[in-house]
Each structure stands twice: as C-alpha cells, then as structure tokens.
Amino acid sequence: MKKSALETGMINEEPLLWEKGQKGRCAFSMPTRDVKRVPLSPELEGDVPDLPELSEVDLARHYTRLSQWNIGIDTGMYPLGSCTMKYNPKINDRCAGLEGFSGAHPFSPEDRSQGMLNLMFRLGEFLKAISGMDAVSLQPAAGAQGELTGMLMIRAYHRARNEDRSTIIVPDTAHGTNPASAALCGFKPVAVQSNDSGILAAEAVAEVMGEETAGIMVTNPNTLGFFEENIHEIAEIVHAKGGLVYCDGANLNAVMGMVDMGRSGVDVLHLNLHKTFSTPHGGGGPGAGPVCVRETLEPFLPVPRIIEEEGQYRLSEDFPRSVGRVHAFYGNFGVMIRAYAYILSMGAQGLRKASQLAVLNANYVKERLKNDFHLPYDRACMHECVFSDQYQRPHKVTTLDMAKRLMDYGFHPPTIYFPLVVNGAIMVEPTETEPKEEIDHFIEACRAISEEARTDPERVREAPHRLRYRRMDETLAARRPCLTG
Amino acid sequence: MKKSALETGMINEEPLLWEKGQKGRCAFSMPTRDVKRVPLSPELEGDVPDLPELSEVDLARHYTRLSQWNIGIDTGMYPLGSCTMKYNPKINDRCAGLEGFSGAHPFSPEDRSQGMLNLMFRLGEFLKAISGMDAVSLQPAAGAQGELTGMLMIRAYHRARNEDRSTIIVPDTAHGTNPASAALCGFKPVAVQSNDSGILAAEAVAEVMGEETAGIMVTNPNTLGFFEENIHEIAEIVHAKGGLVYCDGANLNAVMGMVDMGRSGVDVLHLNLHKTFSTPHGGGGPGAGPVCVRETLEPFLPVPRIIEEEGQYRLSEDFPRSVGRVHAFYGNFGVMIRAYAYILSMGAQGLRKASQLAVLNANYVKERLKNDFHLPYDRACMHECVFSDQYQRPHKVTTLDMAKRLMDYGFHPPTIYFPLVVNGAIMVEPTETEPKEEIDHFIEACRAISEEARTDPERVREAPHRLRYRRMDETLAARRPCLTG
C-alpha cells in the first residue's frame, strides 16, 4: 500500500497483488449452488489457500495498469532479432475465440471433433507445402520442443538401423535451444565454425562429420541472417556418412515460397508458428513448434497422428515406431488456429511477398545503419542483420547501453549479444509488417544514439532515462534470488 | 511525420491520421467481387474521397497509442461528480456483443425479434420497479433527450387539457441540459433558488408556481448531492396549480431501492443508463435516457411502444396522443443490453446495496476532506459532495489549478465549477465501485494539494507537470477555432 500520494502522472504505480484487496472481496461470480454440501474427510482437507481477495474493479485496474508498463507489437516496432515480431492480426484471435474451438474437449468423440481435426490436418498440409517436406506433426508446443522431437526422431531412425550415433554437429551461430535439445536426447554437440561470410563451408562440415555423428543441426536462414548457401553440399556430405540434416526453421519468415527445404537436403525441420505465422507471443508463449520430416522419417513422428479417410478425420496411435508423445494432447491447438487463419489470409503469393518484404526491410536497415554501426559481415542479408558495438566501444558505450537508450526513444531494443560469434551483437529483425516510416524512425533513433555515443556517452551509459524505471539490477536479482513475495 | 528522433519513453508520439500511411495501403479486407462492375452515371459520380490510406498495423498502432493518452475507469478512480463513473462490467460488453444482438436489424420481422423485444420490455419493467413509476419509454438516446421527451409529454398533457402553459420552474442547481431541454419545447425557465441547506424550500416553489407554469424540473438527489426532502410538499404545490413534476434522475445511483419516485410525487422522470446502470460512457456516449411516467402521462409516451400479448412482443405505433418519435428506431439497444445485464447481475438487494455504498463513499470523502477544503453545505450528502476553493483562493490557487494538479497524482479530476451556485465548485462522486484504498489515495492526493496550495502554490498553478502535456490553452482554441486538419 502506498503510504503517501505519489506524482505518477498518467501511468499509475501499482502494488503487488497480495498488497491489494481485502479479505472478503471476490471478483469471481460463484455459480449457484444447486446441490448439497458434502464435506470431504477432514484428513484430506487442507487450509484455505493463501490467495489475495479482490473485487472485479481491483482486478481490472491491477492488470490494466500492469499492461501499461509493457511494450507490445501494437505499441511500436519491436525489432527483436530471431523472434520475428510481426503484427498479430486481430481476426485470428477472434477465430481462436470461437466457442466451438475454445470450448472443445480433446476427448470429445471424433464425430464431434471433425472441425478441429480438419483444421489440424489442413494446417499440416499447408506447412508441408510451404516447407517442401513430406510429413508433419503439430504436437510440439514450441520451437525447442520441436527440436527435441526432431532429435528424438533422428535418434530413433539411427536405432532402427541399429546404429548408436553419439554426436551431433552444431554450428557456433546456433540458438541455445539447439545444443540443449540435442543434449536432452543424449547427443554430444560438436561445434563447427561459420566462415568469413557468416555461413558454413562444406569443408568445415566434412571435417567433423564422422560415422558416430548422428547428423547436423543447421539453422537456415541462420542467426546471422544469412542463407546457408552450401546446404545442399553439406547435406550430401552428412547423408553420405549416414547422418541426417536437422534444420531449425525459426527463421523461415525470410524464405516462404522462396526455398524448398526438402530439395535443399533437409530431413527434419521445425517451424515456429509464433514467429513466421503471426501468432502472438504472449510475453513468452504459448507458441507451437511443428516438426516436418522427409518420408524416411515419417514412421517416427509423435502419436497421435491425424488420419484422413474419405473426408473424415480420426486420431491414430497405431505407429509402433513413433517416438511417442511430447504433449498431453495434440499440441497447442489455440495457436494452430491462428496460424491456419494467417496462412489462408495470405495465400501462397501473400506468404511469398511477406518474406520478400521482410528481407527488403532488413536490408534497408542494414544499408542505412552500416555507417553508424559496425557490420561484421557486410553482405546482403535475409530477414535480419547483425551489427556490433565495435565503433562505440572506444567511447565506452556498449551494446547493452545502446539497447537501453533505444527505449528512451520509444523502441523495443533489438536482440543483443546473440549470436555469440559476434562480439557485442545487435541483431535487428524488422519483419515485413513494419511500415517504412516506422523503420525510418528507428533508423533515426539509432543514429541519434550513435551520435550520442560520441558526444555524450554518459547519457547512453546511464540509459534509460525516460521510463518509469532506470536500469534494472540483474546481478542483484541473480545473486540474491527473491522469486516469490 | 516526425522530423527527428524524439525521446518519448514508453508513451509514443503519434501524428494525425492523415499524416500517416501512404496512398495505396488499405487496412480493410475487400470482399471478393462476385458480380460485374456496373458503372454509375458519371454525372452522379464524385471524386475519390480524400481519406488517408493505412495498413492494419498503422491503424492498430495509431489507436493503441491514442488510447494511452486517455484515462479510463479501468486505469483509476474517476470521481467526476454528476457523472456516476462506476466500474463497467466486462460481461455486459460480452452480452452486447452477442451476434444475435449486434447483428439484429430493427426491421426484422417481429417473430425474429422476440429476444430483443423481450429484453426491452423487461428492462422497462425493471426501471418501473426501481423508480416506482407506471410506464416507460426506452427511446431517448441520452439524458438530455430523455428530458426533451419528458418536457414534450408535459407540453402534450397540458395541450390535451387545452392549456397552453409557458413557463417551467428550474432550480439554480440544475444541470444545463434542463433549461436547454425545456427551452426546446418552448418553455421559459423560471429560476428558483435553493435554500441554505442546498435544497428547495416548498415556499420558494409556491412563490413562483402560477397558472401559466407547466411544472417544475427538479433533480433529485440534486447536483449538490442532497435529497430534495421537500419534494412531496413541492409536488403538492405544483399539482395543486395544475402543474407537473419532472424529475431529472441522473443521480438515481444514490437512491436505488431507497426512494419511490412515484410516491414522492414525481410525474415524469428520466434515468441515465450510462450512469446509474453501469454502461460505459465511451468518451462521451452513446448513452440511453429512458423516461418513466405516471399513469396519467402514459398516452403521451413516444412511439413505437412494446406491447406484450401472451408472452409475445410486438411494436405498436397505435397511440394517437403520443408525442411522436425522438429516435429513428427504438433507442440505443446496445446500451439497454448492458443495463439489463447489470440489473440482473445485481438483483434488487444488490442495487440497494450499491446505492448505500455510493452514499457511504461520498460521505467518507466529505468527512475526510472537509478540513482541507471548504464545504459550503456541511451536512450528510448522498452520492456526491461539493467543496469549493475558498480556502485556497487566498493563495491564488483555484479549483481549476487543483483539478490539473490532481492529474499529476494519477487521478481524473472531479467535476469543477458546477453546480453554479457554489463558487469554484469541486464536485466529487466516488461511486460505490471505488475500493476504500483508492479513495484513501485520492484523499491523500487532495490533502497533498491543499498543503501545496499553502507551501508551493506556484506548483499547483502551473500544473500539470507530469503528463505528456502541460495545461492546454482553451482560450486560444475558442478564439481561433481550428476544427479540422
């Protein structure tokens, strides 16, 4: 509780939930009791849970105020590299909110679930068509779970051939989830470095590819924003030694309709519906990470799978070589609805155009900022471009400082310090839904900061200045963890 | 368009609509053309309208940002006196959004409109029960139109009796719409002053009540926050001279279930659904201002009226003495839905309790602030209390200054300079949905300002300081009107 009046302006202070309310309030409308009370055995009954008690107005204000402390895609450009923060169409939320979908029970008899199964089946077909792969599972709940599922399938594939391969090649530009997922499957990641152009050379892969290698995990387009041009050759090298090619398709937004992953030699691919297919990220999920495979790997897909027979859909667990389940039900259906709606709204041409404009926006940013910020790889990029703080370091201004300073100018900062191969990386992914004006404003803000780094570095180092908060002490949080109140 | 980067923090600047976008964008999904183009005669065809062209993301950001410059009930206490800014339950909006309601055409055949007619009929019954009146029309679109409708009925009533009464008694505390509505009906308002207790004395009314007087317009509870205790006697005086009693029921929130307007002598009463019955005010409407009448006035109600016959509802225009229509259809049905939902959610006891707590909150504010702010009428109040800036004037701090300063503390200011009978009035109506903590914070903020008025009057005079804007120049706006861009 606030002790005295605070000058907060229009953005209110707001205490923690349990500092609000009063015992005896309730924001929930208790359904009418139409049956008699049957006490539980006292031996089972616990204390009344220690939860705060609020009225509906308390609740509404609490979360309305909290929301005002957040930036979202609707507030402005959110150029987080590798995250594909594109606009989330409202109509998709409406579709997901249709009562028939949101109220559907996963164990509803199949004849009552045809609409849902139909949607999932068709979404799978769309993803196959977009990726050029042969089969798909929608079950993984996010990208990382897609990776895990994919790696489990690779493991199962080798086991089915009585091979027990123990390592997996992972480039140094990979996202952290790649090695982590591989490790969960018992694979030891073997690093491979990208070349001067920021991509994998076939020779580098050939060097580490051995008989004990299960395959390679490659992100394409990669996290430096480049297309792995040697993918075909790399796949041949890996395949020749009996390995498989896993592709992290988190960056598919660059290449929809422009690349055929199957043709390029990929055996397993995961996609992020919450990136490429416009589903809202929810402040960290839920997402969906479908995994697509080449025909040879189809028997290993998770169960249940949706089977179509004469226009009727049913779920089948009858796949003895399946890796099993990764989700209690069929995955994040609510997310799938939005992705399905998005794909239908765009059509094949629309998706292709979206990718092209995403790439255009990224290259535009790159060109217009490369004099102000060091560009480690000065070449055409795909969906994102990666700068570093090399020009600012002499002024003792770091990537972190500049990220915080961008907030003062009203922008969410880009992804920073990733990929690890670039020292002080600043990874900008505008996505195709950013209008040119917004990008121009972003560029102006970045340039202003680059100027400040020279003329008033202290201002940048001390940022942010214009928010409710100054810079948060992350070290303190980790040193003395306080995780509950 | 912004020329250079601005440090806006998290609340973005946002240009005007026509400074945004680009010719060629469109945020609307054009329906598929399935018929051939049939050109209109060139003689009829005009130029392409000069409207800005935006993409959906432009539109979403524009209005999301604009919304951030507004305070609403969900952001915090909004103690605008006379406006009953209570919490607007979300479930009511959901009810109004039901497709069957929002998509209903007013000319739909009656057998397809039973649900709507039923709702309106029952809402009418509820309002009768709550007010103690005999008949009702839901047609008026807001309070002022309710007043107009009521005054038209009073006019019609007298004409039906072959009387042509020309004046109407209006107390000095009345809302501006009262005299304006009366004037629209050709009545000349005759002022009557409230007494030292802030209410009408029967004698004062008797003095001005004549044979040419159509009646009296009294607001009860009145705009000073007091119940017109002499209403019964006043009604007798007015009735004795052949006049009628109109009651402005905008302040009904104080007395639901506590007062019977019919018994108290009122002949015509309007209610504000967008105040008492929790429908959102929408930044200035739409509202709904149903008008309730005593039996004698029923024949004059607007048409169409809803008739119930054996559980079936129909619309009838067959009321030859009706004042006619005031709305193209049946009034603001979307607002009625919410009020109906609210009444059912509260029940009779709940409404009564709401009124009691509204009165409790107002008296609590009054008691806790009366040492800091001059209270012209130091007595128990109903739903609101009225202070003045008398204690601050010696420091050259006005009501307006304090209102603006409250914004710095995160509150929407109270109603100011109304009612006119109080010099520098500050009219505070907390409503029953304000939790005690919020009220306490409000009180602290007010006290802090009263303290500042003494110790740092300049700070108050120069307020607001903590918003995106400093004080707006209203004089300039009126002197050189710029109404379009």
Add this chain to the structure above:
Amino acid sequence: MRYLPHTDDEITSMLDTVGATDLEDLYSAIPEDCRPTRPPDIPGPLSEWDLIEHMARLAGSPGAGPARTAYLGAGRYDHYIPACIDSLLSRSEFSTAYTPYQPEVSQGTLQGIYEYQTLMARFLGLEVSNASLYDGASALAEALLMAVRVTRRKKVALSRLIHPHYRRVVETYLVPAGVQVTELPQLENGRTDPSALWDAEDLAAVAVQSPNFLGCIEKLAPFGAMARDKEALMVTCFTEPLAYGILKSPGSQGAHIACGEGQSLGIPMSFGGPGLGIFTTRKDHVRQMPGRVVGKTVDKEGKQGFVLTLATREQHIRRDKATSNICTNSSLCALSAAMYMAALGGSGIRELAQLNHDKAAYLKTGLEQAGCTVSFEAPFFNEFVIAFPGYASKPYERLMEKGMVAGLPLGTYDSQWEGMYLLCVTETRSRADMDRLIEEVSRLARPE
C-alpha cells in the same frame, strides 16, 4: 457482489468516520412518504454464468444463415466490420472514459474525435463537423432547428422521400418550436419533386435525403441552387453514408448542412441503436452548430493538443439559450467511424461503395428477370424498390416461409407504395445468396 469492493469491516470503519450507525442511517434525510413500500420486483441476482446463458438465449443464434437471407436496409445496413476495429475500440481507455472535459488526460479521445471531424468533413465535402449527435433522425431535426436560428425564419420544406421515421422525429422536435413543415412530393421516377419550392417563401431550409428512402439518388444540385435563391439553407441528409464513397459529395452540390446516420461506417446494427448522428456544415455557421466540437490548440509549452471548444454554444454554459440541449452524444461510435474510414482509405471506400452498388444492381436485374417490376427508374445505390409479379399470391409471405426477408414492405408508410418492397444489398450478400432469392421469386409464379 464482485462489483462492490466493500468488506464488512471496511463498511464499519467508514461508517465510523462518517458518524453513521449503519447504512440505512445514511438515508435519514429521506422522508417516509418518499420511500418504497416494498422492494422492487426484480429477479436475480444472476451469476455471470446464468446471465450469459440467459442473454445468449435471448440473442438466439441467427448464425450465418438467416441474417444472410434478409434484404433489409431502410436506415440500418449490414456491413462488414473489421475485427481490428472491435478490438481497438474496446480498449477501456476509450470505452470507459467520460466526455473529455479535462483535455490533459483525454487526448486519446480528443485527437480521435478531431480526426473524425476532419475525415467526416472531407468525406461530405463540407468545412466542419461536430463531434456527433445521437442518430441520423435527431441530426436532421437539429439541422433544421439550426437553419431556423441562422435564417430567423420559421418554415422548412422537407422531401417526402426522407425516411418516414426521420420525418416523424423532425416533427416531434420542430412543432413545439413553432416551425412549420411543408412537404415536397415524389416524382414518378422515385425522386423528390422540387417544383413546390418555386413559390415557397420565407423558407429557413430545404431538406432532401440522398439516397432517399426509396433508394434513389437525388439530384442535389437543383435543390442547392433553389435554396441559394431563396436564401434558405440547403440540408442534405442520408441514412447510408457509404453512398458518398462514390457519389458527389453534398458539399459539392451546394449543401449548407449535410447530416444523417453513420451506422454504416463500422457500427453494428444493434437492433437500431446506438448509431451515429453525423453533422457537418460550413464554417460561417459554426457558432450556430449544435453539439460538441473538438478544436486544435497548444499547451503552455506550445505543444499541439486538442480540447472541446466553442462551448459557449452549449447547454452547460448557455443553458436555455444553447444551440441544442445535447450533452452525451455518440462519441465511441464516432471513433468507430473514424477507424472505419481510415481502414478503408479513399480508394477502399470508393471500391466498397462500387461493390455495394454492383451487388444491388445484380439483384435488381435478377429480380426483374424473375418477373418483378422495378418501381422507380432513378439511379440507386444499394437499395431499390420492386413489386412482385402480379400473378403471385402473397409473395412476400411465401418467401418468408422459405426463410427469406425480401425487403421492407412499403405499404404501411404510404398507400401509394402499396405492394412495393424496399430491398437492400450490401457487400455482405454473396451472389449465391442472391441467386437463391431470385430462384425462389421465379418459382412464385408456379403453383405450389
């Protein structure tokens, strides 16, 4: 109750502060003879769950089917509303705010309304717009009252082809003010006959609706010229503003005031309300304009911002001398309309208007071929009047049995329109829908 935050302890402590013994005690000032003799007879309280179930039952589930088969317009139009608009409009900062009396904390509403005014004025070809009125009908009434104020005359001429409900509202508003209303009759082609105006004198205003109640597009310019000659104000009203996506704007045709209903612009039909009273006029008349208006200004530091302005016209300052009694208007609906116009943009609204016209043309031609008679030959926008084939008995009722509402029967409005039906087609009706109606109509001839 979840909307009432007070706990018993809080009530007790607050009563204590206030010096009251209990809640009833707060009402000691209410005389016995003003109190109810029994509690109001109201059901409930209903839980949130019982409520929504009850409401869903009342709302029925029209589904895609039934609504699709109704061809009703006549003042309410079934247009698509982008999901984006709903979602932005429901942001509580917009929907729960009051009238923006305090500009510094209401810039969202104020800029939004200023933009509405600008877009609307541009759209209708006039110079200024107010912040909204209740609906089209009262907007017309207010327009005529304004004309009376401006001209200081007490006579207005109204086309008979103005929506009959609007005419009824005008009468309600004007008669007490002692304004005399004369009507301009209908020409055979479905347009208004201006000839009665030639001899008219002392007119405050001439009012026509276009497209008119019969769906016909009026030739506005002659009325404009006539009004100018008579020094009267030319008032154009409309129930279907989308028509001006393609038609010449009222302003360009000489209108002093263009007013009407804005429901078509992103506002659901909602059984007839809330709608949006649009009111635009010329700059010279702005001080006689009814309703609120937002103006641009600057703050103390010169930063651009917006405020309610010209309040001296209004009831809260001018009281019985105000230009109107309006206070609460249709602000949120005005915001929808601005969003809708901005969503479409100039080219979009033109294309959508064209599509409306073309769909209506398709149905009209189809019905004609199926044996119907088109009643009026003047050009139309998205509404037109037909009579069913003479040989068919109870055609309208028989179509209704098939679940189709084949327009609005006009006979109840005017005996000369007996047997005529006003049909409306918007972009929401597909060709397939229309083909079904045409098919059924062509079957009408055959014996059952």
Add this chain to the structure above:
Amino acid sequence: MRYLPHTDDEITSMLDTVGATDLEDLYSAIPEDCRPTRPPDIPGPLSEWDLIEHMARLAGSPGAGPARTAYLGAGRYDHYIPACIDSLLSRSEFSTAYTPYQPEVSQGTLQGIYEYQTLMARFLGLEVSNASLYDGASALAEALLMAVRVTRRKKVALSRLIHPHYRRVVETYLVPAGVQVTELPQLENGRTDPSALWDAEDLAAVAVQSPNFLGCIEKLAPFGAMARDKEALMVTCFTEPLAYGILKSPGSQGAHIACGEGQSLGIPMSFGGPGLGIFTTRKDHVRQMPGRVVGKTVDKEGKQGFVLTLATREQHIRRDKATSNICTNSSLCALSAAMYMAALGGSGIRELAQLNHDKAAYLKTGLEQAGCTVSFEAPFFNEFVIAFPGYASKPYERLMEKGMVAGLPLGTYDSQWEGMYLLCVTETRSRADMDRLIEEVSRLARPE
C-alpha cells in the same frame, strides 16, 4: 494485403537504397537446387469475411446444449472463465509482447509472472515456482529429469495412476536420457500401491498424481515419507489443480516438486492446448529447476522491479548443459492463472473446489442409485469411475445417441479397466443436467 504496408513506390525506393533491382534480386544467394519447383499448393487468399465464415463452420456451434451433456475430464476441465479475464488478457501489451528480456519495457509481464509464481507456490505449499512450462505432461517429465540431476541417480518410480498420456510423455523424455522407469501398481480402492517402493533402491524420484487418473485422491504423506527415507525426491503431479482449493497442499505432504497442468485455472480447453505447465519446488533445488523464473530486484535508483533471473541454468547461457531446453513457455497462460486465482481469492477457490466436489458427489450418488457400480471407493474430487448396469447393452453408445457423452471409456488404457468410465463434473454442470443423465441411465435397464 492489409498486413503488408509497403506501397509499390516504397518498395522501389527501398530497393534503390539496398541496391537491388527487384524483390527477387534479394534472393540471389539462394542456389537453384534449394528453390521450390512450383509455388506451394495453398488456397486463398481469403478475405477476412470468408475466413471467419469458414472458421465458424469448422468450429461448429456447440451451443449451450451439447457441451453441457459431456462429462469429460481426464486432463482438460470445463470451468467457467470470468469475462473480465478474457478482456484483460487480450490487452495487446500483454498478448503481443515477447519474452521479457528487456525488463525496463516489460514490467507488466514481469510483475504479472512474479505474482503468478508467488500465488502458485503458495497454492501448492512450496517455496518457488518457475514462470511456466508447456503443459502438465512435460512438466512431469522435466520434474523427473530434475530429480535425476539433483540425486545423480537414474531410476524413477511412477504411479500407474498417473495420466497415461503423461506417462507416455515421461517415457519419451526419459528413455533417451537413460533413465529407468518403474511403475507402482494400483490398489483395489483406486489409489496407488506404495508397497513396491519398500525394496526400491537408488531412486531419483517417486511420482504420484493426485487426484489421480481415476479421480481418486491419493494419500500423499506416505509417499513423501518413503521418498525422504530413500533420499529420493517426491514428485506430485496433477491434472486438476482446482482440487488443491480444498485438499492438503502437496508441499505440506512432503512433496519436493509439485507440477502438473494449470488449464483449469482460467484457461479454455481449446481441444487440449495451449495449457499451462506448472512447476513448483523447494528453494534448495532452485538452481536445478527447469524453465524461466522472474526475480525481484531494484533499478539503479533503488526502485523495486522485476527481471528474468538465474539465467545461468538456461539454454541461452548454458546451451547443452542447461537444466532444460525450454525457451518459449506458456507465459500468457500463467498470467491467466494468476488472474483467475486472484479473481477467486482464497475463500473463493475453496468454495469453488467444494462445489465441484459436491456436484460430482451428486452425480455419483445418482448414478449409483440408477444402477451403476462405483468402481473405486477412495475419495474423489470432481471425477470418478463407474460401470454401467450389467444388464444394459451398449449403455455408453445408447447415451451417446441421446447426445450425452457419459465420460471417458477407460478400457483402451488398461484392460483391467474394461467397462469402466471416467466421469467428470465441474461447476458448469447443473443439477438439472445431471438429472437428465441419471434419468437416461435408469432407463437403460428397460427394453427400448
């Protein structure tokens, strides 16, 4: 396309800046052999209007009727969700934000999740909660992997009465890690038989679900004691967290980890996902905990705020040594759960849990009286297992024909459960609904 703001002119000017001739030119780096041979076979583009119509058709209109007549639980529960939660959750500042990597512009999400962690830890009687995992099944799998890390042992014992899908997910996650899974069988009363634990050695964890898959409430304390004895971690999981509105909390019964599914707490069933993976544990184990976690800190000026913390456990720092591979989790669902718990409050959640139990008890008694056999005698929460009267032929199918889904047939999961049905009753089923089912069941006996 309304989501693509670029006009042709803008594209041209940007291509110019970039130095490309056209959009295709941007892809010159893509080798021919990686390009598609034809455009993907995808229908569309659909307009917003065709889309929503198509989706509405897929979604069907279950209306109040059908859903009401299903008695399905088993991992997804039909609970009421206050409209207020939907409306707050859909504020785009919450729903469209990314993971709060940048705390200064993400305090809404961060405080919201910190509150979630706190409420959830309190609710389950443990000390810390993470920010969420995908769903209940993977939460259990992660719990067991954590136990393996904490104890450095490679064996876990799992109750057979854990949801069979959860067990399948556990297997998928654990087998590659070389963890051996043994199962604890079922007692006749519907609870888990702990006796196999007596001789078990080297256990990393003992895992039970309560209420278990059969709806029975497990006695957790003995498992807790047993785990303590064996120096294993006691893992409690659940599919129906609402049960802890009334049951003793897992923490109070000795659980080291309580995890499971949070869908019941304000999240729609949505055909099984998204849900909410709840994960709570004790403070000592926090550095082995999987998933993100929000911690309290201060800003430079000492003002309280929140950040993602203990990131050194996570994949983006620790890569293959991370405690889990999870990145995106179920943040928005966690926010719903916090809103839901706060909406109910302590007393509310207790009352709602009691009501669930009482409604289930009502149906169970009714069905028993109608001739069904209750399969297990252990106490239950809102689910229970019955067998239909022996004399009835195809009872389940016959009820289905009447439109009633009388629970989940258990036979497919385990042959010993053949002929048994798991029924669930929440607060959303009325007594009248249940009476109809009971009535139909009592009719089953009679010949058709």
